[in-house]
Amino acid sequence: MSFNVVDLPGVERTPRDPHAPRVLIYSHDTFGLGHIRRCRAIANSLVANYPHISVIIISGSSVISSFQFGDGVDYVRIPGVEKQSDGRYGPHHLNLDLTDTIRLRTDIIKQVVLSFDPDVVIVDKEPVGLRGELIPALEVLRRRGARIVLGLRDVLDEPTKLYEEWRHTGAIEALEQVYDDIFVYGLESIYQPLAGLPNQHLFADKIRYTGYLKRAVPSPMPPNRYPRITKGPFILVTPGGGGDGAGVIDWVISAYEADPTIALPALIVFGPFMSRERRKEFAERIARLPKLESLGFEPRLELLMNRAHCVVAMGGYNTFCEILSFDKPALIVPRVKPRLEQAIRAERADHLKLIDVLHDPAQNGEGARDPLVMAAALHALPKRVPPSQAFVPSLLDGLPAVARALADDLSMPVRGRILAQNAAVVS
Known part of the structure; x- marks a missing residue:
């Protein structure tokens, strides 16, 4: 049996059987x-x-x-x-x-x-x-x-x-x-x-x-028109569905605003559940920064994950699986409300040297986000080794x-x- 291809349809459809499992x-x-x-x-x-x-x-x-x-x-x-x-x-x-x-x-x-x-x-x-x-x-x-x-x-x-x-x-x-x-x-x-x-x-x-x-790269579809920065190395920034991802996006944008010397450009994917108001506000700021571009919602995010050089994410389960599957250096900025799921996962993964973790002080009640702290993390991210170098068996x-x-x-x-x-x- 083929276990690695999870997203490719068969060349010929299997005959239908009403008695099949x-x-x-x-x-x-x-x-x-x-x-x-x-x-x-x-x-x-x-x-x-x-x-x-x-x-x-x-x-x-x-x-x-x-x-x-x-x-x-x-x-x-x-x-x-x-x-x-x-x-x-x-x-x-x-x-x-x-x-x-x-x-x-x-x-x-x-x-x-x-x-x-x-x-x-x-x-x-x-x-x-x-x-x-x-x-x-x-x-x-x-x-x-x-x-x-x-x-x-x-x-x-x-x-x-x-x-x-x-x-x-x-x-x-x-x-x-x-x-x-x-x-x-x-x-x-x-x-x-x-x-x-x-x-x-x-x-x-x-x-x-x-x-x-x-996860695997989705099967071929009509060619997508991705932003120009995806033609070279770039950082993919994804808050998952986006409903609670405004903080990490704001922090990344502010880093590029504060430090134009960050080497790699970034593509920010808002997700389908980010509010229209926040998306509009972020899009206006991104338009003023030549190293940033954005997308609204990409249901086949695996295509962008596979193409990206490295990833900044909140660290939900599926994004974590994609980071491991496509072996991308990653910076996780986990949420801590309403539950500690992402923070627990990020800490365990950081301990195993699978990813790097950066906690959001605004979420933890420790003050405002410092754009230069995120900028330093973005400078270091492209030099990070991929997760496969942690050698975790059966991962x-x-x-x-x-x-x-x-x-x-x-x-x-x-x-x-x-x-x-x-x-x-x-x-």
Whole structure:
């Protein structure tokens, strides 16, 4: 099996078979791009390794249609929910209250489960879904004998905060009672996201550390018109979805304003969720600096990551995977609110010499950002060795590990449930 190509469609489409295995992936997607991009990478990898299967992604992402999926993968978009500035959730578009929106999402998810009848289900991050919306579907899946997998990124949050989030929802009980497997898309030696939760012995034997999810350059498409600075060495600056990335972008721009001798130019990609006001303000400042250019949103960011000489990023899970996959010297400026996920990951990665980390004093309550501090980091960045020189074993084995772990359910030409039914009839 080919495990490295995760984004290339086959030359010829595999013949359709209604009895072939089926996979359902759930992604609640309340903020940013991380969840849908992770689920997309897994889905594309599974159909690359098992071309006869079908995969449906259930997602609340408002930009899911911007992404490219392999043959055999489709998606169902449920009404979007977003986290507001006060930390509460609300509908993204609908003029409904949150309770009615969650009820609608719950009904759609359950109906997809009933109709699609998956053999394998991969739940991204939230064991019972947003506000428990997945519980009715999970009950159906248990009765039907589906294999239910919880997929977790390497870092969720500090243990005490994670426990507070999960203990009222039934998520911790679900680890023991509902899930057959818990895949952690990282390395145990870097971080153990469930460490510190109570009753570890009840689910510890289900945990499998896969390694990080390696990314590939997307398949050829009509040529993109990228800004002129991408024709030579440049720094890619990416805040992920951009909803909370204004700080790092402001700091980078101010560094170029304060120090015009920074050698490499930079391309800043705002992301789809940055506010129109902040984007306009940044674009006006960038227009006055010959070494800076910008883009709004690039769904195939891997193309730019592969082309860049080095990267400045906030350090979300997917961006971290891309930095490792394309072996780019990187400076991570992690956020610390509303959770410490990015800061924990950045500190562990810096300790292993995979990346450099620079903390934002404005986020940490330590004063204003100094443009010359960022300028010094940008001067040093192109001279940094790439992550591969840290020689961390099994670092990027995540996608092949997931494919191998699900081989018993997906490699057969006919669904396991169909085989079991036939065997019962014969006997």
